[in-house]
Amino acid sequence: MNRTDLWVSRLRTDDPNAVFDKLISTLRKSIMTWEYFVNWKKVYKSLSDLDLDLNILNYAAGHPDAESRLRYVIKNHPSVSKVLPVLVALRSQNKSVLVTDIDSAGCEQQLAYKFDSNLSVDEAIYFSRKTGIIDLLINIKNVPDYVLGVEVGLDSNGRKNRAGTSMEELVKAKLHQIACKGDIHFLSGATYSAIWEKFCIKVEPDRANRRFDFAVKSMGKLILVETNYYSGGGSKLKAVAGELKVLHDHLANQQVGFVWITDGEGWKSSQKPLREAFDQLPYILNLHFCEDGLLEDILIKCEWY
Known part of the structure; x- marks a missing residue:
């Protein structure tokens, strides 16, 4: 033939x-399958990896003086610094983040952040103030619940790849039928x-x-x-x-x-x-x-x- x-x-x-x-x-x-929407296993794994630090950070959530509480938390629990990027939907654990900081006079400087226990309290607070994390903490009640939503949003970026995976799975199912x-x-x-x-x-x-x-x-x-x-x-x-x-x-x-x-x-x-x-x-x-x-x-x- x-x-x-x-x-x-x-x-x-x-x-x-x-x-x-x-x-x-x-x-x-x-060709959406049910797995296209959210990879919940990945989301919950990411949340579990940060669970302790997120719950410690809850001490500052919903408080009008969240900045003072955040300062206290980071001073006594330096590992909390590693979850700060996640609060602004940034995956940068163990990676440096380079930010261009412009002051009121228009002068620029490059600030490098590595979110680990070596990050100073003042650096962490400045980052949190400039990115809006302080305001966020004032206005939310539960940090882990908030980060769950962030992780779902970050996971949606993988949908393009999941479409390709869905195509492979559909063809694979057909090949299994033919192989029989x-x-x-x-x-x-x-x-x-x-x-x-x-x-x-x-x-x-x-x-x-x-x-x-x-x-x-x-x-x-x-x-x-x-x-x-x-x-x-x-x-x-x-x-x-x-x-x-x-x-x-x-x-x-x-x-x-x-x-x-x-x-x-x-x-x-x-x-x-x-x-x-x-x-x-x-x-x-x-x-x-x-x-x-x-x-x-x-x-x-x-x-x-």
């Missing part, structure tokens, strides 16, 4: 334009060395740190799979399409198969680079195509080299 046979069998057409139009029209608007139907084995997060160790197939690397989302051995042939998801357009999509065309050629020269599974409405505004890749790569799928059986046929029935 070749690519045209696959289209006729599964999509009832041999017209590349019709297949590409269907690829675009069936792109998913979202034939002589198919696959490896997630496959480096060139891992492919050799698991399948005893040597692939000449295009770059040392290349990691494929999946390496599949099916009926004695090796097929490498890349997945990604783009909710929005931009120049990155063009760059990715170009890079994967080069990667395909590199693998084809070694008689190694390559499948690109991509999705997301970002492609609707970047159709040109995707179409160029579609015309040159044998197999570009989205999740809808995978569900329709195209991935299964590619791995089990299609001819490669």
